[in-house]
Amino acid sequence: MTTARAHTNIALLKYWGKKNTELILPYNDSISLTLDHFYTDTTVDFVSSLTDDEILVDDQPLTGSGLKRAKRVLNLIREQSGIQENASVHSTNHVPTTAGLASSASAFAALAAAGSKAAGLDLSDKELSILARHGSGSASRSIFGGFVQWHAGHDSQSSHAQSIQSAVDWDINLITALVDTKKKKVSSTMGMQAVVKTSPFFPAWVKSAQADVEPMKTAILNKNLANLGTIAENNAMRMHATTFGAVPNFTYFQPQTLAILDAVRNIRKLGVECYSTVDAGPNVKIICASSNNELIMDKLATIINRNQLLVCKPGPGIKYL
Ligand SMILES: Nc1ncnc2c1ncn2[C@@H]1O[C@H](COP(=O)(O)OP(=O)(O)OP(=O)(O)O)[C@@H](O)[C@H]1O
Numbered sequence: 027m028t029t030a031r032a033h034t035n036i037a038l039l040k041y042w043g044k045k046n047t048e049l050i051l052p053y054n055d056s057i058s059l060t061l062d063h064f065y066t067d068t069t070v071d072f073v074s075s076l077t078d079d080e081i082l083v084d085d086q087p088l089t090g091s092g093l094k095r096a097k098r099v100l101n102l103i104r105e106q107s108g109i110q111e112n113a114s115v116h117s118t119n120h121v122p123t124t125a126g127l128a129s130s131a132s133a134f135a136a137l138a139a140a141g142s143k144a145a146g147l148d149l150s151d152k153e154l155s156i157l158a159r160h161g162s163g164s165a166s167r168s169i170f171g172g173f174v175q176w177h178a179g180h181d182s183q184s185s186h187a188q189s190i191q192s193a194v195d196w197d198i199n200l201i202t203a204l205v206d207t208k209k210k211k212v213s214s215t216m217g218m219q220a221v222v223k224t225s226p227f228f229p230a231w232v233k234s235a236q237a238d239v240e241p242m243k244t245a246i247l248n249k250n251l252a253n254l255g256t257i258a259e260n261n262a263m264r265m266h267a268t269t270f271g272a273v274p275n276f277t278y279f280q281p282q283t284l285a286i287l288d289a290v291r292n293i294r295k296l297g298v299e300c301y302s303t304v305d306a307g308p309n310v311k312i313i314c315a316s317s318n319n320e321l322i323m324d325k326l327a328t329i330i331n332r333n334q335l336l337v338c339k340p341g342p343g344i345k346y347l
């Protein structure tokens with residue numbers, strides 16, 4: 027029996043579109059920051075008496091596409107280890123209850139790590155990243171701590187994450203503004219599939235996202251918050267532009283999302299370094315230095331309750347408990 031802990035991550039350069047939906051191969055590289063605040067603990071045991079995999083997430087049986095994805099990861103572990111038994115999986119998401127924050131990244135990274143170890147495999151971080159990717163693309167990055175690059179690659183073996191800077195020894199924080207905590211109408215999986223198929227902006231997105239990779243790596247290595255934030259904010263807006271171009275068009279933004287994006291631009295005009303990024307949902311993440319956290323949260327007080335603002339710091343990679 028093995029327990030692993032994986033932290034969630036926020037993409038500074040987004041993964042948005044699959045070249046291969048079976049293998050989860052993305053069109054472009056993405057770059058993320060692993061966060062300290064949100065994580066998943068998963069315990070896996072292979073048990074001969076079980077007639078099927080039994081997967082409980084927060085004490086509820088996993089169903090639907092979540093179950094299919096988890097079984098895909100467990101089947102790969104059985105293939106690689108030669109183990110025949112079914113798995114008993116217990117997982118707990120340590121994210122604010124139903125906050126609508128990406129849990130699939132930490133979920134499938136923790137499952138890949140705990141499952142492979144429980145099956146007797148001793149996988150490298152690269153191999154774990156490839157395994158986790160088969161559950162959810164963003165999970166490939168949650169194997170590593172700090173700043174991480176997912177190389178798009180051209181096949182399963184070449185599409186994996188790699189550390190850019192695991193111990194983040196400079197001041198970068200992320201304030202999460204919880205605009206809406208309900209389950210979103212369009213999942214990431216469905217949203218990206220729709221834009222790949224129908225948005226004329228998609229090819230331009232891929233081109234500009236890939237062009238962001240080297241400047242973003244340079245900004246990280248130079249600890250340059252202004253460059254990092256500017257590239258991240260533009261990248262996020264371009265990702266969301268693809269949804270406006272889709273047929274039928276859709277958006278993850280809500281009125282409060284737009285109000286916060288505007289407020290961040292205004293705070294920046296005052297000379298305070300802060301930048302927004304938004305994933306496939308209405309919540310805004312504000313990239314800033316910790317010294318500006320209070321000032322930014324005070325300025326946002328007219329738009330959003332203080333208890334809907336959470337400060338996150340860089341977090342670690344996979345851990346066995
Ligand atoms: N701890 C867990 N272990 C295994 N699977 C999980 C766990 N937590 C969530 N899942 C599954 O992961 C999938 C994604 O979950 P959720 O929609 O909450 O995260 P998300 O990352 O915001 O989603 P999306 O893929 O749309 O971005 C769901 O199918 C869910 O059932």
Ligand SMILES: C[C@@](O)(CCOP(=O)(O)OP(=O)(O)O)CC(=O)O
Nearest residue numbers: 037040041162163164214215305306
């Ligand atoms: C907008 C994003 O958060 C999309 C994440 O998508 P997922 O990794 O959740 O998608 P699947 O691979 O279909 O499970 C950007 C990102 O995290 O890079």
